[in-house]
Amino acid sequence: MRRHIHRVAVVLVALMALSGAWLTWLVTDAASRYRDDPRNVRAQAGAFLPGAGRILTSDGVVVAEDDDLRNRRYPVGVVYAHLLGYATSDDRRGIEDSRYAALRRRHTGSISDWLLGLGSGRQPHDVVLTVVDPVQQAAHRAIGGATGAVVVIDIATGAVLAYVSSPTYDPNRVVAGSLDPGDADGESVDALIDRAADRVLPPGSTFKVIVAAAALEAGSSPDSEFADADEYLAPGSGSPIRNAGDGFCGDGETVTLEQALVVSCNTVFARMAVTLGAGSIASAAQRAGFDRYLPWETGAARSSITSADMLSSDPGALAQTGIGERDVRVTPLLMALIAAAVGNDGVAMRPYVVANIATASGESVSSAHPAALARMFDAAVAADLLAMMEAVVAGGTGTAARVDGLTVAGKTGTAEGSGGPHAWFIGVAGAEHPEIAIAVVVEGAGSGGRVAAPIAAAVITAWRDGA
Amino acid sequence: MTKRTEALLVVLSAAIAAAGTALVTVTTSAAITLDTLAAGATHTAAFGALLVGFRRWAPGASRLLLPLVGFITAVGSIEVFRIDPDLGRLQRWWLLLAASIGLLTLRFLRRRGIGALRRYRYLFLVGALALLALPLLPGGLPVGGATVNGARLWVRVAFGDRSLSFQPGEGAKVLIVVFLASYLADRRRALTEMPRSLGPVRLPEPRQLLPVLLGFAVAFLVLVYQRDLGASLLLFVVVVALLYAATGRGTYLASGAALIAGGAFAAVTSFSHVATRVDAWLHPFDDYATGGYQVAQGIFALAEGGLVGAGLGSGSPWLIPAAATDYVFVAIVEELGMAGGLALLAAFAMLIAVGFGIALRATDAFRSLLAAGLTIVLAVQTLLIIGGVLRMLPLTGITLPFVSYGGSSLLANVVVISLLGRISHEERT
Numbered sequence: 051m052r053r054h055i056h057r058v059a060v061v062l063v064a065l066m067a068l069s070g071a072w073l074t075w076l077v078t079d080a081a082s083r084y085r086d087d088p089r090n091v092r093a094q095a096g097a098f099l100p101g102a103g104r105i106l107t108s109d110g111v112v113v114a115e116d117d118d119l120r121n122r123r124y125p126v127g128v129v130y131a132h133l134l135g136y137a138t139s140d141d142r143r144g145i146e147d148s149r150y151a152a153l154r155r156r157h158t159g160s161i162s163d164w165l166l167g168l169g170s171g172r173q174p175h176d177v178v179l180t181v182v183d184p185v186q187q188a189a190h191r192a193i194g195g196a197t198g199a200v201v202v203i204d205i206a207t208g209a210v211l212a213y214v215s216s217p218t219y220d221p222n223r224v225v226a227g228s229l230d231p232g233d234a235d236g237e238s239v240d241a242l243i244d245r246a247a248d249r250v251l252p253p254g255s256t257f258k259v260i261v262a263a264a265a266l267e268a269g270s271s272p273d274s275e276f277a278d279a280d281e282y283l284a285p286g287s288g289s290p291i292r293n294a295g296d297g298f299c300g301d302g303e304t305v306t307l308e309q310a311l312v313v314s315c316n317t318v319f320a321r322m323a324v325t326l327g328a329g330s331i332a333s334a335a336q337r338a339g340f341d342r343y344l345p346w347e348t349g350a351a352r353s354s355i356t357s358a359d360m361l362s363s364d365p366g367a368l369a370q371t372g373i374g375e376r377d378v379r380v381t382p383l384l385m386a387l388i389a390a391a392v393g394n395d396g397v398a399m400r401p402y403v404v405a406n407i408a409t410a411s412g413e414s415v416s417s418a419h420p421a422a423l424a425r426m427f428d429a430a431v432a433a434d435l436l437a438m439m440e441a442v443v444a445g446g447t448g449t450a451a452r453v454d455g456l457t458v459a460g461k462t463g464t465a466e467g468s469g470g471p472h473a474w475f476i477g478v479a480g481a482e483h484p485e486i487a488i489a490v491v492v493e494g495a496g497s498g499g500r501v502a503a504p505i506a507a508a509v510i511t512a513w514r515d516g517a
Numbered sequence: 518m519t520k521r522t523e524a525l526l527v528v529l530s531a532a533i534a535a536a537g538t539a540l541v542t543v544t545t546s547a548a549i550t551l552d553t554l555a556a557g558a559t560h561t562a563a564f565g566a567l568l569v570g571f572r573r574w575a576p577g578a579s580r581l582l583l584p585l586v587g588f589i590t591a592v593g594s595i596e597v598f599r600i601d602p603d604l605g606r607l608q609r610w611w612l613l614l615a616a617s618i619g620l621l622t623l624r625f626l627r628r629r630g631i632g633a634l635r636r637y638r639y640l641f642l643v644g645a646l647a648l649l650a651l652p653l654l655p656g657g658l659p660v661g662g663a664t665v666n667g668a669r670l671w672v673r674v675a676f677g678d679r680s681l682s683f684q685p686g687e688g689a690k691v692l693i694v695v696f697l698a699s700y701l702a703d704r705r706r707a708l709t710e711m712p713r714s715l716g717p718v719r720l721p722e723p724r725q726l727l728p729v730l731l732g733f734a735v736a737f738l739v740l741v742y743q744r745d746l747g748a749s750l751l752l753f754v755v756v757v758a759l760l761y762a763a764t765g766r767g768t769y770l771a772s773g774a775a776l777i778a779g780g781a782f783a784a785v786t787s788f789s790h791v792a793t794r795v796d797a798w799l800h801p802f803d804d805y806a807t808g809g810y811q812v813a814q815g816i817f818a819l820a821e822g823g824l825v826g827a828g829l830g831s832g833s834p835w836l837i838p839a840a841a842t843d844y845v846f847v848a849i850v851e852e853l854g855m856a857g858g859l860a861l862l863a864a865f866a867m868l869i870a871v872g873f874g875i876a877l878r879a880t881d882a883f884r885s886l887l888a889a890g891l892t893i894v895l896a897v898q899t900l901l902i903i904g905g906v907l908r909m910l911p912l913t914g915i916t917l918p919f920v921s922y923g924g925s926s927l928l929a930n931v932v933v934i935s936l937l938g939r940i941s942h943e944e945r946t
Contacts (some may be wrong), residue, residue: 051705051762051763051765051882052877052884052885053765054761054762054764054765054884055762055873055876055877055885055889056764056877058758058761058762058871058872058873058889058893059869059873059876059877059889059892062873062892062893062896062897062900063866063869063870063873063896065896066862066865066869066896066899066900067866069862069903069904069907069909070859070862070863070866072909073850073855073858073859073862073907073908074855074859075849076819076907076908077819077820077822077823077824077854077855077858078855080816080817080819080820081819081820081822081823083820084816084817084820085817085821089805089813089817090817090820090821091803092817092818092821092832092833092836119739121782215921332806370796432629480580
């Protein structure tokens, strides 16, 4: 009898051990598969949870937090509206949506935290951004009431330092219910558009950076000479392409590639695009991120150019593509990345805006790992582009972007738009070598050199003073 | 273990109950309320009284029992209080009542010893069957049955406009084990002999199989009339396991397994509530809105728990239906994590090992089988409900001993511990 009782005992205790092993497996499995399940109201229904964490800038400014009633509050709402978005009980947008669960996850940490952390154990996690508040504020001020966007990126890491879209809205009003984002005829419709990443525009002459890159790849150098012209008529095309001032770009005989970029010579670049061929232009653009998915925290629209097949059968379209018109469409975010690649030996880093998730006491729980997004240019090509773009700002169309104490390199653009030309500026800036990249666009506002470049200068100055 | 260590560990378990309650009140209401004092005082009073009772009336009892039960009860009372403070406060009164019943049990056996129970075995059997039948009384009388969550296993006693509910099945399981231990101690020779054979299978005299069939019949009736999957399975598994322990005959295990399989098949095909349970077990997310909701919420709670849990008071265990009763183990894992769940499982495993140790050292067959039977009840009940909420088995509504909210369960399990203590005392004298 003892023997059999012993056997029953062994079986039952073994089953207890099996339950323990099963528990270990099940918790691991459930944590990986069901933690953020949409039906898990723990993560989803704010009403059930005792509050969400804060969102802070890299310099510690709180840009989103809970108020006493556990509604979301945005202390500097309009300045960060398109990045943060908002979270209400039935609608979410921006980082408030992409990091919804992280903001409501309470710290569990290590066993010692658990034993010691009487208070900290119940604090939800904070999201720390890469954005630098003075730079963001400067961008917001500089663009003012105009329609457009500013994106500033740290070249070495891909960290986004400023991200502004204008016109903007106050997310506090969405939370309070006085602004309805779902109302298609409402005042918010225009303000809700994220012009930094979720809207594409023709890049105008900023696209000449891509064409110049294609020429450099094909063997040209900044000193290579091209025939100067006051107008260019592509084969089979009806309307000629002219320069901005309707004159020649140089002495009327030849211009170098560098000179052509410095004065943004339409006739030279239109002819260059046709000479290089549709395949060369399309592949240079695709290498630089056109026609590709761009990974971005809150989602980015796809930048595009007409396919090489269509361009090769239509030299007129190819010539216009060469000066960034026709069907070329790009987001300011991608243009900033292209500038960043020029300043980073041709490599664009993957853009990110969440530096880390941290406990309320500031201890990092998980951090972003900078990673390369793509090699957009060969290193030598990037070096040539950088030198030419420095000349653009030093003595070309981009002189308004000059900032004391820094070397600024860039390219202006003035793209045709239905309500007036879109003003563009893309560029890099740094003390000795390029450190940040910037893209500015102002819709329907005039020329890039007069409208966009000064905005860039203001933002770069704010970065210089803050850094 | 010295007496002093035992006393210290019991005090420690009361300290855990108080500290855990304090943590819950701090986290949920940012203040340490009188509940902390009440939890500590109740735990100290109940287990202090049991400790004194053991010292007086069963001084040779295993000193491992009370510290383990004290620890398990402390964890349970903290989590029940956390899920529903009102239930937690009510549970404190149940704990005091349970301790008094435990003391009465020890006092009753002080002279006569555990062997006295053998004399009353048919009384116990009749009592157990009566208790099982009690919920079937029509409602509306001063004493009547009541249906909760589709299972009719409650009895409601009315005092004027107030009423008190209890589950008589919890008491019945103890009485049935006492009866079985006593019956099997007398009959195990006859049950061990297998004079007949059917092909290669050796069988005992058919009439000797009667107790298995009777156990199965009672279990099945419980299933049919009370819709209580857990209690009926527990009952039957205990009968089969004890028969095997007493006789060492695999025939009983095989026929028991066959009857469980057949019964399960019949239940799934003919009772919709059983079929729903099985569906929810296998595919909780297919039928999320209705049948699978509870199981799915349990999975979410486990996911939230992770390694060390959300922290006491920081999870959302009340989202799981029946969090304080059937799902209390999952609620504990949500807030104390895999680490807390494993610690609790380890405590149960030790308690069960101690129980079987007492059975193996017992001086005669009755004591040995009684200790084994009581331990098997604890073990199988624990495994059924933990396996159920962890989806190793279909979920059967049954309490987790000493942890789930429930007065009848706590009462019955404290009696089990008192009996085990008394048996271990008698081994030493």
